[in-house]
Amino acid sequence: xxxxxxxxxxxxxxxxxxxxxxxxxFAGSVSTITEGAVNATVHIKTDAGFEIVAVVTxxxxxxxxxxxxxxxxxxxxxxxxxxxTKRKRLIxxxxxxxGRFISLDDIFLATPAPDACHR
Numbered sequence: 277x278x279x280x281x282x283x284x285x286x287x288x289x290x291x292x293x294x295x296x297x298x299x300x301x302f303a304g305s306v307s308t309i310t311e312g313a314v315n316a317t318v319h320i321k322t323d324a325g326f327e328i329v330a331v332v333t334x335x336x337x338x339x340x341x342x343x344x345x346x347x348x349x350x351x352x353x354x355x356x357x358x359x360x361t362k363r364k365r366l367i368x369x370x371x372x373x374x375g376r377f378i379s380l381d382d383i384f385l386a387t388p389a390p391d392a393c394h395r
Contacts, residue, residue: 285330286351300352
């Protein structure tokens, strides 16, 4: 199962008009934001039905005008994804995606949602 550390997730608004090199792009809506002294933890409910957690600076949150319900794209570089065969309590990650490998050449993961096949 893929493991993704929250600080490795980059956020963009859907209307930003930019192209990104990250192949793993998950559209969704902000479900909760927890502000800290410097950073905000942003929970995104993806259109594919799973949750991704990102950490952004409070300044970035303000500049992007992120609020509950904001539409965003979570971008994850392939090098930020760790693969595990079993979920271990010793490994602490905020995002766990379950699925099955469908290709070992480029490693594609089929998630439970039918249109959520990402590389």
